[in-house]
Amino acid sequence: MQKLLTAINQGVYEKDTELGLSLLAALAGESVLLLGPPGVAKSMVARRLKAAFKEAKAFEYLMSRFSTPDEIFGPISINRLKEFDKYERAVEGYLPTASVVFLDEIWKAGPAIQNSLLTAINEKIYRNGDSEIKLPLKLLIAASNELPAHGEGLEALWDRFLLRIICTCVQDEDTFHSMLLDDNDKEIIVPAELQISEEEYVEWRKQIGQIAVPTDILQYITNVRRQLKRLPLDDEDTARSIYVSDRRWKNIVQLLKASAFINGRTEVNSADLLPLYHCLWNEADECAPIHQLVLRELFTSCLEEMEEITESIKADIRISRVRQALEDFKNNTSPKNDLEITDYFYYHIEEHGTGHTYIFAVDYLALKEQKRENSPRQALIYPDPLNPGRSIIRCYPGTGPSSVPQQRVNLYREGTEFLLIDGVRYPMTQKKKGAKSVSAANKEPQIFDNTPRITTRDYRNELNQLSQRLLSLTNTLCTDNIFVPQADKELVSRFSDEVRKKLRNVEIEEEKLQFNLQQYGGTDQKEV
Structure with missing residues (x-):
């Protein structure tokens, strides 16, 4: 052929x-x-x-x-x-x-x-x-x-x-x-x-007629069909609905089967999908957006997996930073500190709100005394996402969790006995007489059920496998179909390079996580 x-x-x-x-x-x-x-x-x-x-x-x-x-x-x-x-x-x-x-x-x-x-x-x-x-x-x-x-x-x-x-x-x-x-x-x-x-x-x-159509190809067609109902065009503010009849979709599958057969395969693969954009447009200005849609959707599974890994790595990085702050707090807390610590992260503020308000210990110790030369520290009060009955005060450089209501306040500290919230003084809960501080107890703290933990996933191996999948997909798209012109192969290579750049950014995030874990005790969840 x-x-x-x-x-x-x-x-x-x-x-x-x-x-x-x-x-x-x-x-x-x-x-x-x-x-x-x-x-x-x-x-x-x-x-x-x-x-x-x-x-x-x-x-x-x-x-x-x-x-x-x-x-x-x-x-x-x-x-x-x-x-x-x-x-x-x-x-x-x-x-x-x-x-x-x-x-x-x-x-x-x-x-x-x-x-x-x-x-x-x-x-x-x-x-x-x-x-x-x-x-x-x-x-x-x-x-x-x-x-x-x-x-x-x-x-x-x-x-x-x-x-x-x-x-x-x-x-x-x-x-x-x-x-x-x-x-x-x-x-x-x-x-x-x-x-x-x-x-x-x-x-x-x-x-x-005997060529097989795998489930992932049918899912691809379904995804494209769904997106054609709201296709954004460059010269229009609103999306356009592209009509493709059921007869055309059925004939498209026959075209994919013919492509697979002529290319010597017994089932349709992703390379057969590249010419699909020639079958879907009704107006000339729809050609380029549909071409991009058909091409982009081929890489969707890789992009979705990459996004899931990215979110998981970022979550672990956040936990590792809490862990870092916890270690710093353990190492820098004075034995003379008589404040009672809760869940190993917080100090309790008495008489505020419903009586269940807590502040991160490291934030409290970093506050300045209320003096003319000292500026107050800005903070947020928000419901604890892991314990709705508890309110948390946290000194954030920006904003807190976007999914919960927040109240901005200014903070000062008065010794280790009081917290000033917008000028109102609240006492801090002190340890009971004879109780030992965590640092003096010389043992690991109790792990609470709602304490976030770092996953044990092998991100590096997952990213390597994803990189191999991306390489295999690109090779398939560029070599497995004699009906794909050189111009389309070049577009595939450029799009693949863009995805690979995003993958490299995820690899950098994974390297940050590994550095944090190496600095603060490895990946053993029991140490969190």
Whole structure:
């Protein structure tokens, strides 16, 4: 198949996407619309596709508003009308007998032609008189330099074209120069051993139907379908809902199966999904956002796993910092301190609120005395997320937990006996006579059920595995599908690099966590 694609691309410049996807559409039994200005080789694509099949018949026609069904499906057979009183067409040499059909300016066709095309494209059937003809049609390529006008009843015909490809002039300057200097206008000859025979085509269509579609591919399609209901566009403030019919989704799966089969696989994989964006847009301004959506969604599982690991690492870093503050507090607390400590983190403030207000011990000891030269310390009072019946005072540089109500206050300390909250003095709970301080007890504190603990996850190993998954996915997307053009492979590589940069930031966070743990006693949860 790769050699066949190379053969039909001879002498054609920057049309690998159109030729490759048209061949894929033919093998999947689907039709293609080429949208672009005149002179960009749209008709040549159809002629080249004819050369891909052995003994293929072709039909080509330029539509106009004056075109009649006789010109497309054949004239009325006078003999049949005279001898048998049957209104039938002489179809030989017209669309009903062709394997590859090219219809230019498709939207200019009249209703009679369009209605007949609906069943010809979808069911591969044409009704001739009182009988139905099973069409040998493998591929119908339509072309236009404009989209179908709204409100003219063209929606059904538009929906029949599964692949919609935007054709442009040659973009690369060197390629443009090569095209200008190429004087070979002869018809190409594809070696017979590369052409697809009728027997092969029929057998391949059967085998394509047996290709498996894994659950993760179905989930990907579901995610894309859900996001198409609210697709943000660059030039619009609100999201747009993109309509894709159930018939199109079903035909898309057939296209994915054909891609997997031609690429030598027994099931669809992520590489088959890359051309999907050609099947989903309805307006030209939707192409780029849908292209980004299709590409971004391929990396969603990696990004979601990375986000989960990141949140877990950040949570462990926060706990390790509390642990660090706790160790500093243990090492710096004076034995003469007579304050009673609760849960090994807090001092109790008597007579404040409901009587269940606590302040972090390290914050309390860092407060200044109320003197003219000293500024108060700003703090927050908020409900303890782990114990709703308790209020916590914490000296934060910014804000506290966003999910709970907060009260800002100014704090001073008066010796180790009182706390001044906005100028009001509250006594601190003192140790009972004869009780030992934690530092004097010379033993590890009790671990309370609501004390946060550092996880025992091997983040480094998880990140290494995620990195390997990302590398494997990128390689798959860039190598496992001969129908993916080089431009799409470059986009995949750039997007993969962006994800890898994010992964490196997570690795840096993991290194911070490891440093904190090494500084303060390793990862044993019992030491928290």
